Amino acid sequence: xxxxxxxxxxxxxxxxxxxxxxxxxxxxxxxxxxxxxxxxxxxxxxxxxxxxxxxxxxxxxxxxxxxxxxxxxxxxxxxxxxxxxxxxxxxxxxxxxxxxxxxxxxxxxxxxxxxxxxxxxxxxxxxxxxxxxxxxxxxxxxxxxxxxxxxxxxxxxxxxxxxxxxxxxxxxxxxxxxxxxxxxxxxxxxxxxxxxxxxxxxxxxxxxxxxxxxxxxxxxxxxxxxxxxxxxxxxxxxxxxxxxxxxxxxxxxxxxxxxxxxx
Amino acid sequence: xxxxxxxxxxxxxxxxxxxxxxxxxxxxxxxxxxxxxxxxxxxxxxxxxxxxxxxxxxxxxxxxxxxxxxxxxxxxxxxxxxxxxxxxxxxxxxxxxxxxxxxxxxxxxxxxxxxxxxxxxxxxxxxxxxxxxxxxxxxxxxxxxxxxxxxxxxxxxxxxxxxxxxxxxxxxxxxxxxxxxxxxxxxxxxxxxxxxxxxxxxxxxxxxxxxxxxxxxxxxxxxxxxxxxxxxxxxxxxxxxxxxxxxxxxxxxxxxxxxxxxxxxxxxxxxx
Ligand SMILES: Nc1ncnc2c1ncn2[C@@H]1O[C@H](COP(=O)(O)OP(=O)(O)OP(=O)(O)O)[C@@H](O)[C@H]1O
Ligand SMILES: [Mg+2]
Numbered sequence: 001x002x003x004x005x006x007x008x009x010x011x012x013x014x015x016x017x018x019x020x021x022x023x024x025x026x027x028x029x030x031x032x033x034x035x036x037x038x039x040x041x042x043x044x045x046x047x048x049x050x051x052x053x054x055x056x057x058x059x060x061x062x063x064x065x066x067x068x069x070x071x072x073x074x075x076x077x078x079x080x081x082x083x084x085x086x087x088x089x090x091x092x093x094x095x096x097x098x099x100x101x102x103x104x105x106x107x108x109x110x111x112x113x114x115x116x117x118x119x120x121x122x123x124x125x126x127x128x129x130x131x132x133x134x135x136x137x138x139x140x141x142x143x144x145x146x147x148x149x150x151x152x153x154x155x156x157x158x159x160x161x162x163x164x165x166x167x168x169x170x171x172x173x174x175x176x177x178x179x180x181x182x183x184x185x186x187x188x189x190x191x192x193x194x195x196x197x198x199x200x201x202x203x204x205x206x207x208x209x210x211x212x213x214x215x216x217x218x219x220x221x222x223x224x225x226x227x228x229x230x231x232x233x234x235x236x237x238x239x240x241x242x243x244x245x246x247x248x249x250x251x252x253x254x255x256x257x258x259x260x261x262x263x
Numbered sequence: 264x265x266x267x268x269x270x271x272x273x274x275x276x277x278x279x280x281x282x283x284x285x286x287x288x289x290x291x292x293x294x295x296x297x298x299x300x301x302x303x304x305x306x307x308x309x310x311x312x313x314x315x316x317x318x319x320x321x322x323x324x325x326x327x328x329x330x331x332x333x334x335x336x337x338x339x340x341x342x343x344x345x346x347x348x349x350x351x352x353x354x355x356x357x358x359x360x361x362x363x364x365x366x367x368x369x370x371x372x373x374x375x376x377x378x379x380x381x382x383x384x385x386x387x388x389x390x391x392x393x394x395x396x397x398x399x400x401x402x403x404x405x406x407x408x409x410x411x412x413x414x415x416x417x418x419x420x421x422x423x424x425x426x427x428x429x430x431x432x433x434x435x436x437x438x439x440x441x442x443x444x445x446x447x448x449x450x451x452x453x454x455x456x457x458x459x460x461x462x463x464x465x466x467x468x469x470x471x472x473x474x475x476x477x478x479x480x481x482x483x484x485x486x487x488x489x490x491x492x493x494x495x496x497x498x499x500x501x502x503x504x505x506x507x508x509x510x511x512x513x514x515x516x517x518x519x520x521x522x523x524x525x526x527x528x529x530x531x532x533x534x535x
Protein backbone atom coordinates (compact mmCIF):
# COMPACT_ATOMS: atom_id res chain seq x y z
CA UNK A 1 0.00 0.00 0.00
CA UNK A 2 1.70 3.07 -1.22
CA UNK A 3 0.82 6.49 -0.06
CA UNK A 4 2.70 8.65 -2.50
CA UNK A 5 0.33 10.41 -4.84
CA UNK A 6 2.12 9.40 -8.04
CA UNK A 7 2.33 5.74 -7.05
CA UNK A 8 1.23 4.60 -10.47
CA UNK A 9 4.17 6.21 -12.19
CA UNK A 10 6.92 5.18 -9.78
CA UNK A 11 8.44 1.74 -10.17
CA UNK A 12 9.52 -0.25 -7.16
CA UNK A 13 13.01 0.43 -5.87
CA UNK A 14 12.82 -2.16 -3.17
CA UNK A 15 10.37 -4.93 -2.41
CA UNK A 16 10.75 -7.50 0.32
CA UNK A 17 8.40 -10.22 1.45
CA UNK A 18 8.25 -12.45 4.48
CA UNK A 19 11.60 -11.56 5.97
CA UNK A 20 12.30 -13.67 9.02
CA UNK A 21 15.42 -13.86 11.08
CA UNK A 22 16.37 -15.88 14.12
CA UNK A 23 19.50 -15.76 16.21
CA UNK A 24 19.58 -19.22 17.68
CA UNK A 25 16.15 -19.79 19.17
CA UNK A 26 15.45 -16.06 19.39
CA UNK A 27 13.24 -14.97 16.49
CA UNK A 28 14.02 -11.31 15.90
CA UNK A 29 12.07 -10.76 12.67
CA UNK A 30 8.77 -12.55 12.25
CA UNK A 31 7.83 -11.96 8.66
CA UNK A 32 8.18 -8.46 7.31
CA UNK A 33 6.90 -7.14 4.00
CA UNK A 34 7.93 -3.77 2.72
CA UNK A 35 7.82 -1.91 -0.56
CA UNK A 36 9.61 1.32 -1.36
CA UNK A 37 8.84 3.02 -4.64
CA UNK A 38 11.42 5.16 -6.30
CA UNK A 39 11.57 8.44 -4.45
CA UNK A 40 10.03 7.00 -1.32
CA UNK A 41 11.51 7.80 2.05
CA UNK A 42 10.61 5.00 4.41
CA UNK A 43 11.28 5.72 8.05
CA UNK A 44 11.50 2.71 10.35
CA UNK A 45 10.84 3.43 13.99
CA UNK A 46 10.50 1.20 17.01
CA UNK A 47 11.90 0.43 20.41
CA UNK A 48 15.38 -0.79 21.11
CA UNK A 49 15.75 -4.44 20.18
CA UNK A 50 12.65 -4.45 17.97
CA UNK A 51 14.76 -5.62 15.01
CA UNK A 52 15.20 -2.41 13.02
CA UNK A 53 18.92 -2.81 12.39
CA UNK A 54 18.58 -6.50 11.72
CA UNK A 55 15.88 -5.83 9.14
CA UNK A 56 17.96 -3.16 7.39
CA UNK A 57 20.96 -5.47 7.29
CA UNK A 58 18.85 -8.21 5.77
CA UNK A 59 18.14 -5.93 2.82
CA UNK A 60 21.75 -6.07 1.60
CA UNK A 61 22.48 -9.44 3.20
CA UNK A 62 25.03 -8.22 5.69
CA UNK A 63 22.74 -10.39 7.79
CA UNK A 64 21.38 -13.61 6.28
CA UNK A 65 17.61 -13.81 6.83
CA UNK A 66 16.11 -17.16 7.75
CA UNK A 67 13.34 -16.73 5.18
CA UNK A 68 12.00 -14.20 2.73
CA UNK A 69 12.68 -12.63 -0.63
CA UNK A 70 14.37 -9.39 -1.56
CA UNK A 71 13.87 -7.60 -4.87
CA UNK A 72 15.97 -4.54 -5.64
CA UNK A 73 15.11 -2.35 -8.60
CA UNK A 74 13.03 -5.15 -10.06
CA UNK A 75 15.71 -7.82 -9.67
CA UNK A 76 15.21 -10.74 -7.32
CA UNK A 77 18.28 -11.68 -5.32
CA UNK A 78 18.80 -15.37 -5.86
CA UNK A 79 19.17 -17.24 -2.62
CA UNK A 80 20.26 -20.60 -1.28
CA UNK A 81 20.44 -22.16 2.18
CA UNK A 82 23.68 -21.16 3.90
CA UNK A 83 23.93 -24.31 5.97
CA UNK A 84 23.12 -22.53 9.23
CA UNK A 85 19.38 -22.36 8.73
CA UNK A 86 19.56 -19.05 6.89
CA UNK A 87 19.50 -17.86 3.32
CA UNK A 88 22.63 -16.62 1.58
CA UNK A 89 22.89 -15.03 -1.86
CA UNK A 90 23.62 -17.83 -4.30
CA UNK A 91 25.56 -15.64 -6.70
CA UNK A 92 28.47 -13.64 -5.34
CA UNK A 93 28.59 -11.57 -8.50
CA UNK A 94 24.90 -10.68 -8.30
CA UNK A 95 24.91 -9.65 -4.66
CA UNK A 96 28.06 -7.58 -5.12
CA UNK A 97 26.52 -5.84 -8.11
CA UNK A 98 23.33 -5.09 -6.19
CA UNK A 99 25.14 -4.06 -3.03
CA UNK A 100 27.28 -1.67 -4.99
CA UNK A 101 24.14 0.34 -5.76
CA UNK A 102 22.50 -0.01 -2.34
CA UNK A 103 24.58 2.35 -0.31
CA UNK A 104 24.49 2.00 3.43
CA UNK A 105 25.13 4.70 6.01
CA UNK A 106 26.03 3.40 9.46
CA UNK A 107 25.45 4.69 12.93
CA UNK A 108 29.19 4.68 13.57
CA UNK A 109 30.08 6.15 10.14
CA UNK A 110 32.55 3.38 9.33
CA UNK A 111 34.69 5.49 7.08
CA UNK A 112 37.92 3.76 6.13
CA UNK A 113 40.35 5.41 8.48
CA UNK A 114 43.48 4.88 6.41
CA UNK A 115 42.03 6.79 3.49
CA UNK A 116 41.38 10.48 3.05
CA UNK A 117 37.79 11.61 2.51
CA UNK A 118 38.44 11.79 -1.22
CA UNK A 119 39.86 8.27 -1.26
CA UNK A 120 36.90 7.05 0.77
CA UNK A 121 34.46 8.52 -1.71
CA UNK A 122 36.14 7.29 -4.90
CA UNK A 123 36.98 3.78 -3.69
CA UNK A 124 33.73 2.06 -4.64
CA UNK A 125 33.06 4.04 -7.84
CA UNK A 126 36.55 3.33 -9.17
CA UNK A 127 37.21 -0.17 -7.91
CA UNK A 128 33.74 -1.67 -7.79
CA UNK A 129 31.80 0.18 -10.48
CA UNK A 130 34.81 0.71 -12.74
CA UNK A 131 34.47 4.46 -13.12
CA UNK A 132 37.40 6.38 -14.57
CA UNK A 133 39.51 7.74 -11.71
CA UNK A 134 39.52 11.30 -13.01
CA UNK A 135 35.79 11.31 -13.36
CA UNK A 136 35.34 9.79 -9.90
CA UNK A 137 37.53 12.49 -8.37
CA UNK A 138 35.51 15.26 -9.99
CA UNK A 139 32.31 13.67 -8.78
CA UNK A 140 33.72 13.15 -5.29
CA UNK A 141 34.80 16.76 -5.03
CA UNK A 142 31.34 17.80 -6.07
CA UNK A 143 29.66 15.50 -3.54
CA UNK A 144 31.95 16.51 -0.70
CA UNK A 145 31.23 20.12 -1.54
CA UNK A 146 27.54 19.42 -1.38
CA UNK A 147 27.79 18.02 2.13
CA UNK A 148 29.90 20.98 3.14
CA UNK A 149 33.27 19.24 3.25
CA UNK A 150 34.90 20.69 0.17
CA UNK A 151 37.73 22.06 2.29
CA UNK A 152 38.42 18.70 3.94
CA UNK A 153 38.80 16.36 0.99
CA UNK A 154 42.43 15.49 1.79
CA UNK A 155 41.78 15.08 5.50
CA UNK A 156 41.74 11.70 7.24
CA UNK A 157 38.47 10.74 8.99
CA UNK A 158 39.88 10.67 12.51
CA UNK A 159 40.65 14.37 12.27
CA UNK A 160 36.97 15.23 11.74
CA UNK A 161 34.02 15.66 14.05
CA UNK A 162 31.34 12.99 14.12
CA UNK A 163 28.99 15.16 12.12
CA UNK A 164 31.62 15.74 9.48
CA UNK A 165 32.42 12.06 9.32
CA UNK A 166 28.77 11.16 8.88
CA UNK A 167 28.36 13.74 6.11
CA UNK A 168 31.42 12.26 4.42
CA UNK A 169 29.89 8.81 4.77
CA UNK A 170 26.76 10.13 3.06
CA UNK A 171 28.90 11.52 0.23
CA UNK A 172 30.58 8.13 -0.06
CA UNK A 173 27.16 6.51 -0.33
CA UNK A 174 25.96 8.99 -2.93
CA UNK A 175 29.04 8.37 -5.05
CA UNK A 176 27.72 5.02 -6.25
CA UNK A 177 24.54 6.65 -7.52
CA UNK A 178 22.45 4.29 -5.40
CA UNK A 179 19.07 2.80 -6.25
CA UNK A 180 18.26 3.19 -2.60
CA UNK A 181 20.12 4.39 0.46
CA UNK A 182 19.94 2.52 3.74
CA UNK A 183 20.48 4.56 6.89
CA UNK A 184 20.82 2.92 10.29
CA UNK A 185 20.35 5.58 12.96
CA UNK A 186 22.69 7.99 11.22
CA UNK A 187 22.61 10.53 14.04
CA UNK A 188 22.53 8.33 17.12
CA UNK A 189 26.29 8.41 17.67
CA UNK A 190 26.49 12.18 17.36
CA UNK A 191 26.71 14.87 19.97
CA UNK A 192 23.35 16.70 20.06
CA UNK A 193 24.76 19.85 18.52
CA UNK A 194 25.97 17.89 15.48
CA UNK A 195 22.70 16.12 14.73
CA UNK A 196 21.19 19.03 12.86
CA UNK A 197 23.89 19.32 10.20
CA UNK A 198 23.49 15.65 9.26
CA UNK A 199 19.68 15.73 9.23
CA UNK A 200 19.85 18.76 6.98
CA UNK A 201 21.88 16.81 4.42
CA UNK A 202 19.47 13.88 4.56
CA UNK A 203 16.48 16.18 4.22
CA UNK A 204 18.01 17.70 1.10
CA UNK A 205 18.41 14.20 -0.35
CA UNK A 206 14.78 13.43 0.38
CA UNK A 207 13.73 16.61 -1.37
CA UNK A 208 15.67 15.70 -4.50
CA UNK A 209 13.79 12.42 -4.67
CA UNK A 210 16.34 9.92 -3.38
CA UNK A 211 14.92 6.58 -2.37
CA UNK A 212 15.78 5.94 1.25
CA UNK A 213 15.09 3.49 4.02
CA UNK A 214 15.88 5.14 7.26
CA UNK A 215 16.02 3.76 10.77
CA UNK A 216 15.76 6.67 13.16
CA UNK A 217 14.87 7.79 16.63
CA UNK A 218 14.39 11.38 15.47
CA UNK A 219 10.60 11.49 15.36
CA UNK A 220 10.22 15.11 14.26
CA UNK A 221 12.63 14.43 11.43
CA UNK A 222 10.83 11.23 10.39
CA UNK A 223 7.56 13.10 10.35
CA UNK A 224 9.04 15.81 8.19
CA UNK A 225 10.94 13.80 5.54
CA UNK A 226 9.27 10.40 5.38
CA UNK A 227 6.72 9.44 2.77
CA UNK A 228 5.94 6.36 4.81
CA UNK A 229 6.60 5.41 8.40
CA UNK A 230 6.86 1.84 9.62
CA UNK A 231 6.57 1.00 13.30
CA UNK A 232 8.34 -2.22 14.21
CA UNK A 233 7.50 -4.03 17.39
CA UNK A 234 8.79 -7.43 18.44
CA UNK A 235 9.87 -8.31 14.94
CA UNK A 236 6.58 -7.42 13.28
CA UNK A 237 5.22 -4.37 11.54
CA UNK A 238 2.77 -3.16 14.11
CA UNK A 239 1.57 -0.20 12.13
CA UNK A 240 2.53 1.71 9.00
CA UNK A 241 1.29 4.67 7.07
CA UNK A 242 1.80 8.26 6.06
CA UNK A 243 3.64 10.21 8.74
CA UNK A 244 0.77 12.61 9.39
CA UNK A 245 -1.64 9.74 10.09
CA UNK A 246 0.76 7.57 11.97
CA UNK A 247 2.09 10.29 14.23
CA UNK A 248 -1.16 12.24 14.43
CA UNK A 249 -3.52 9.36 14.94
CA UNK A 250 -1.77 6.16 16.03
CA UNK A 251 -4.13 3.17 15.85
CA UNK A 252 -2.35 0.73 18.11
CA UNK A 253 -1.88 1.15 21.80
CA UNK A 254 1.78 0.23 21.53
CA UNK A 255 2.56 2.89 18.97
CA UNK A 256 0.74 5.49 21.02
CA UNK A 257 2.77 4.50 24.04
CA UNK A 258 6.01 4.46 22.03
CA UNK A 259 5.34 7.92 20.65
CA UNK A 260 4.44 9.09 24.10
CA UNK A 261 8.05 8.46 25.15
CA UNK A 262 9.18 11.14 22.73
CA UNK A 263 6.86 13.86 23.86
CA UNK B 264 59.97 13.34 25.73
CA UNK B 265 56.84 15.44 25.65
CA UNK B 266 54.97 12.18 26.15
CA UNK B 267 55.00 12.69 29.88
CA UNK B 268 52.70 15.66 29.52
CA UNK B 269 50.10 13.67 27.61
CA UNK B 270 47.17 11.77 29.09
CA UNK B 271 47.81 8.13 29.95
CA UNK B 272 45.33 6.44 27.65
CA UNK B 273 46.62 6.89 24.14
CA UNK B 274 47.32 3.80 22.08
CA UNK B 275 48.32 5.93 19.15
CA UNK B 276 51.30 7.55 20.80
CA UNK B 277 53.11 4.22 20.78
CA UNK B 278 53.51 4.76 17.08
CA UNK B 279 55.24 8.09 17.33
CA UNK B 280 58.74 6.93 18.37
CA UNK B 281 59.26 5.14 15.04
CA UNK B 282 59.93 8.51 13.53
CA UNK B 283 62.32 9.86 16.15
CA UNK B 284 66.02 9.12 15.66
CA UNK B 285 66.93 6.46 18.19
CA UNK B 286 70.33 7.86 19.08
CA UNK B 287 69.93 11.39 20.32
CA UNK B 288 72.61 14.01 20.08
CA UNK B 289 74.15 12.75 23.31
CA UNK B 290 74.13 9.21 22.03
CA UNK B 291 76.23 10.19 19.06
CA UNK B 292 78.59 12.29 21.19
CA UNK B 293 79.18 9.42 23.60
CA UNK B 294 79.64 7.00 20.72
CA UNK B 295 82.10 9.41 19.08
CA UNK B 296 84.06 9.91 22.28
CA UNK B 297 84.27 6.19 22.78
CA UNK B 298 85.45 5.73 19.20
CA UNK B 299 88.26 8.21 19.77
CA UNK B 300 89.24 6.48 22.98
CA UNK B 301 89.15 3.06 21.36
CA UNK B 302 91.07 4.20 18.30
CA UNK B 303 93.90 5.71 20.34
CA UNK B 304 94.32 3.17 23.11
CA UNK B 305 93.42 -0.18 21.56
CA UNK B 306 94.94 -2.41 18.90
CA UNK B 307 93.38 -2.29 15.47
CA UNK B 308 96.20 -3.51 13.24
CA UNK B 309 94.37 -6.82 12.69
CA UNK B 310 91.81 -4.94 10.67
CA UNK B 311 94.28 -4.79 7.80
CA UNK B 312 94.25 -8.57 7.54
CA UNK B 313 90.62 -9.15 8.31
CA UNK B 314 88.68 -6.37 6.69
CA UNK B 315 87.74 -8.34 3.56
CA UNK B 316 86.38 -11.13 5.74
CA UNK B 317 84.61 -8.61 7.91
CA UNK B 318 82.96 -7.04 4.91
CA UNK B 319 81.76 -10.41 3.68
CA UNK B 320 80.49 -11.16 7.16
CA UNK B 321 78.70 -7.86 7.19
CA UNK B 322 77.08 -8.67 3.89
CA UNK B 323 76.07 -12.11 5.13
CA UNK B 324 74.44 -10.65 8.23
CA UNK B 325 72.64 -8.00 6.25
CA UNK B 326 71.42 -10.51 3.67
CA UNK B 327 70.29 -12.93 6.33
CA UNK B 328 68.35 -10.16 8.03
CA UNK B 329 66.71 -8.75 4.91
CA UNK B 330 65.88 -12.07 3.31
CA UNK B 331 64.51 -13.72 6.43
CA UNK B 332 62.40 -10.74 7.49
CA UNK B 333 60.98 -10.40 3.98
CA UNK B 334 60.18 -14.11 3.67
CA UNK B 335 59.03 -14.23 7.27
CA UNK B 336 56.65 -11.31 6.75
CA UNK B 337 55.23 -12.92 3.65
CA UNK B 338 54.45 -16.01 5.71
CA UNK B 339 53.32 -14.11 8.81
CA UNK B 340 50.49 -12.30 7.03
CA UNK B 341 48.58 -15.46 6.05
CA UNK B 342 49.53 -17.09 9.37
CA UNK B 343 47.93 -14.23 11.26
CA UNK B 344 44.98 -13.87 8.91
CA UNK B 345 43.78 -17.47 8.99
CA UNK B 346 43.85 -17.38 12.78
CA UNK B 347 41.32 -14.55 12.63
CA UNK B 348 39.01 -15.71 9.85
CA UNK B 349 39.50 -19.46 9.88
CA UNK B 350 38.60 -22.01 8.63
CA UNK B 351 39.50 -24.21 11.58
CA UNK B 352 41.57 -26.65 9.56
CA UNK B 353 43.87 -23.71 8.75
CA UNK B 354 43.63 -21.67 11.93
CA UNK B 355 44.44 -24.53 14.28
CA UNK B 356 47.65 -25.57 12.47
CA UNK B 357 48.66 -21.90 12.18
CA UNK B 358 48.15 -21.30 15.87
CA UNK B 359 49.98 -24.51 16.75
CA UNK B 360 52.87 -23.59 14.50
CA UNK B 361 53.21 -20.16 16.08
CA UNK B 362 53.01 -21.56 19.63
CA UNK B 363 55.59 -24.27 19.05
CA UNK B 364 58.11 -22.07 17.29
CA UNK B 365 57.70 -19.26 19.79
CA UNK B 366 58.00 -21.72 22.63
CA UNK B 367 61.33 -23.28 21.65
CA UNK B 368 64.78 -21.67 21.54
CA UNK B 369 65.92 -20.55 18.14
CA UNK B 370 69.29 -22.19 18.75
CA UNK B 371 67.54 -25.52 19.14
CA UNK B 372 65.58 -25.05 15.93
CA UNK B 373 68.74 -24.14 14.10
CA UNK B 374 70.55 -27.23 15.29
CA UNK B 375 67.59 -29.53 14.70
CA UNK B 376 67.43 -28.31 11.13
CA UNK B 377 71.13 -28.28 10.39
CA UNK B 378 72.41 -31.29 12.33
CA UNK B 379 69.14 -33.23 12.37
CA UNK B 380 67.59 -32.68 8.99
CA UNK B 381 71.00 -32.08 7.41
CA UNK B 382 72.27 -35.50 8.43
CA UNK B 383 69.04 -37.17 7.32
CA UNK B 384 69.53 -35.56 3.94
CA UNK B 385 73.17 -36.58 3.81
CA UNK B 386 72.23 -40.20 4.53
CA UNK B 387 69.63 -40.27 1.77
CA UNK B 388 71.22 -41.18 -1.58
CA UNK B 389 68.29 -39.81 -3.58
CA UNK B 390 68.83 -36.38 -2.07
CA UNK B 391 72.59 -36.63 -2.40
CA UNK B 392 72.15 -37.23 -6.11
CA UNK B 393 69.49 -34.57 -6.59
CA UNK B 394 70.08 -31.18 -8.13
CA UNK B 395 69.35 -29.58 -4.77
CA UNK B 396 72.24 -31.26 -3.01
CA UNK B 397 74.85 -28.57 -3.71
CA UNK B 398 72.48 -26.22 -1.92
CA UNK B 399 71.48 -28.56 0.89
CA UNK B 400 75.04 -29.45 1.81
CA UNK B 401 75.74 -25.86 2.71
CA UNK B 402 74.91 -24.31 6.02
CA UNK B 403 73.26 -21.07 5.03
CA UNK B 404 70.00 -22.50 3.64
CA UNK B 405 69.32 -23.96 7.08
CA UNK B 406 70.10 -20.61 8.66
CA UNK B 407 67.71 -18.87 6.29
CA UNK B 408 64.96 -21.38 6.96
CA UNK B 409 65.34 -21.31 10.74
CA UNK B 410 65.41 -17.52 10.95
CA UNK B 411 62.50 -17.19 8.52
CA UNK B 412 60.37 -19.68 10.42
CA UNK B 413 61.10 -17.97 13.70
CA UNK B 414 60.28 -14.51 12.37
CA UNK B 415 57.12 -15.83 10.69
CA UNK B 416 55.89 -17.35 13.93
CA UNK B 417 56.45 -14.23 16.03
CA UNK B 418 55.05 -11.89 13.41
CA UNK B 419 52.20 -14.29 12.67
CA UNK B 420 51.11 -13.63 16.22
CA UNK B 421 51.55 -9.88 15.76
CA UNK B 422 49.46 -9.96 12.60
CA UNK B 423 46.78 -12.06 14.26
CA UNK B 424 46.27 -9.25 16.73
CA UNK B 425 46.57 -6.60 14.05
CA UNK B 426 43.96 -8.20 11.79
CA UNK B 427 41.62 -8.81 14.70
CA UNK B 428 41.97 -5.19 15.79
CA UNK B 429 40.67 -3.65 12.58
CA UNK B 430 37.20 -2.27 13.24
CA UNK B 431 34.57 -4.71 12.02
CA UNK B 432 32.34 -1.84 10.92
CA UNK B 433 34.87 -0.75 8.34
CA UNK B 434 34.89 -4.23 6.85
CA UNK B 435 31.10 -4.28 6.81
CA UNK B 436 31.07 -0.91 5.10
CA UNK B 437 33.36 -2.35 2.45
CA UNK B 438 31.08 -5.35 2.08
CA UNK B 439 28.04 -3.12 1.82
CA UNK B 440 29.58 -1.38 -1.18
CA UNK B 441 29.85 -4.67 -3.03
CA UNK B 442 33.58 -5.20 -2.63
CA UNK B 443 34.81 -8.75 -3.10
CA UNK B 444 36.58 -10.52 -0.26
CA UNK B 445 39.94 -10.11 -1.96
CA UNK B 446 39.26 -6.42 -2.54
CA UNK B 447 38.36 -5.93 1.11
CA UNK B 448 41.47 -7.78 2.22
CA UNK B 449 43.83 -5.92 -0.05
CA UNK B 450 42.42 -2.41 0.17
CA UNK B 451 40.98 -2.19 3.69
CA UNK B 452 41.96 -5.01 5.99
CA UNK B 453 45.63 -5.57 5.18
CA UNK B 454 46.71 -1.91 5.02
CA UNK B 455 45.16 -1.19 8.38
CA UNK B 456 46.52 -4.36 9.96
CA UNK B 457 49.96 -3.53 8.61
CA UNK B 458 49.86 -0.07 10.10
CA UNK B 459 48.84 -1.53 13.42
CA UNK B 460 51.64 -4.09 13.31
CA UNK B 461 54.34 -1.67 12.23
CA UNK B 462 55.50 -0.33 15.62
CA UNK B 463 55.87 -3.87 16.92
CA UNK B 464 57.64 -5.01 13.77
CA UNK B 465 60.42 -2.47 14.31
CA UNK B 466 61.32 -3.98 17.66
CA UNK B 467 60.89 -7.52 16.42
CA UNK B 468 63.16 -6.92 13.47
CA UNK B 469 65.86 -5.57 15.75
CA UNK B 470 65.48 -8.74 17.80
CA UNK B 471 65.83 -10.69 14.59
CA UNK B 472 69.07 -8.85 13.85
CA UNK B 473 70.37 -9.76 17.25
CA UNK B 474 69.44 -13.40 16.71
CA UNK B 475 71.57 -13.69 13.57
CA UNK B 476 74.88 -14.44 15.41
CA UNK B 477 73.41 -17.82 16.30
CA UNK B 478 74.08 -18.93 12.74
CA UNK B 479 77.77 -18.89 13.57
CA UNK B 480 77.11 -22.09 15.51
CA UNK B 481 76.32 -23.89 12.27
CA UNK B 482 79.35 -22.51 10.44
CA UNK B 483 77.69 -19.66 8.57
CA UNK B 484 80.24 -16.85 8.27
CA UNK B 485 78.32 -13.85 9.51
CA UNK B 486 79.94 -10.77 10.96
CA UNK B 487 79.94 -12.21 14.45
CA UNK B 488 81.74 -15.37 13.39
CA UNK B 489 84.48 -13.25 11.82
CA UNK B 490 84.91 -11.43 15.11
CA UNK B 491 85.18 -14.75 16.91
CA UNK B 492 87.86 -15.85 14.44
CA UNK B 493 89.82 -12.67 15.05
CA UNK B 494 89.63 -13.28 18.75
CA UNK B 495 91.01 -16.78 18.42
CA UNK B 496 93.79 -15.82 16.07
CA UNK B 497 94.98 -12.65 17.79
CA UNK B 498 94.04 -13.22 21.44
CA UNK B 499 92.36 -9.83 21.38
CA UNK B 500 89.11 -10.02 23.31
CA UNK B 501 87.59 -6.60 23.35
CA UNK B 502 88.50 -4.98 20.07
CA UNK B 503 86.61 -7.30 17.69
CA UNK B 504 83.64 -7.49 20.00
CA UNK B 505 83.48 -3.73 20.36
CA UNK B 506 83.68 -3.30 16.61
CA UNK B 507 80.80 -5.62 15.89
CA UNK B 508 78.75 -4.15 18.74
CA UNK B 509 78.99 -0.81 17.03
CA UNK B 510 78.04 -2.47 13.77
CA UNK B 511 74.92 -4.00 15.34
CA UNK B 512 73.91 -0.67 16.83
CA UNK B 513 74.22 0.99 13.44
CA UNK B 514 72.21 -1.81 11.82
CA UNK B 515 69.50 -1.37 14.43
CA UNK B 516 69.36 2.33 13.65
CA UNK B 517 69.11 1.48 9.97
CA UNK B 518 66.16 -0.80 10.68
CA UNK B 519 64.37 1.98 12.50
CA UNK B 520 64.97 4.34 9.64
CA UNK B 521 63.76 1.82 7.12
CA UNK B 522 60.52 1.23 9.01
CA UNK B 523 59.99 4.92 9.60
CA UNK B 524 59.91 5.33 5.84
CA UNK B 525 57.06 2.81 5.71
CA UNK B 526 55.22 4.38 8.57
CA UNK B 527 51.79 5.66 7.65
CA UNK B 528 50.79 6.99 11.00
CA UNK B 529 49.82 10.30 9.46
CA UNK B 530 46.17 9.33 9.31
CA UNK B 531 46.09 8.60 13.01
CA UNK B 532 44.86 11.39 15.12
CA UNK B 533 47.72 12.36 17.36
CA UNK B 534 46.69 12.41 21.01
CA UNK B 535 46.00 15.82 22.42
N1 LIG C 1 24.42 -10.96 15.77
C1 LIG C 1 23.46 -11.15 16.69
N2 LIG C 1 23.47 -12.26 17.45
C2 LIG C 1 22.50 -12.49 18.36
N3 LIG C 1 21.49 -11.65 18.59
C3 LIG C 1 21.42 -10.52 17.87
C4 LIG C 1 22.42 -10.21 16.88
N4 LIG C 1 22.10 -9.01 16.33
C5 LIG C 1 20.98 -8.61 16.94
N5 LIG C 1 20.57 -9.50 17.86
C6 LIG C 1 19.37 -9.39 18.69
O1 LIG C 1 18.29 -9.11 17.86
C7 LIG C 1 17.40 -8.21 18.47
C8 LIG C 1 17.15 -7.04 17.54
O2 LIG C 1 18.36 -6.32 17.38
P1 LIG C 1 18.45 -5.04 16.46
O3 LIG C 1 19.86 -4.56 16.54
O4 LIG C 1 17.93 -5.36 15.12
O5 LIG C 1 17.49 -4.04 17.20
P2 LIG C 1 17.22 -2.50 16.89
O6 LIG C 1 15.76 -2.37 16.67
O7 LIG C 1 18.12 -2.03 15.82
O8 LIG C 1 17.59 -1.85 18.26
P3 LIG C 1 18.33 -0.45 18.56
O9 LIG C 1 17.31 0.62 18.50
O10 LIG C 1 18.87 -0.64 19.95
O11 LIG C 1 19.43 -0.30 17.55
C9 LIG C 1 18.02 -7.82 19.78
O12 LIG C 1 17.40 -8.56 20.78
C10 LIG C 1 19.46 -8.23 19.65
O13 LIG C 1 19.97 -8.63 20.88
MG1 LIG D 1 19.80 -0.74 15.72
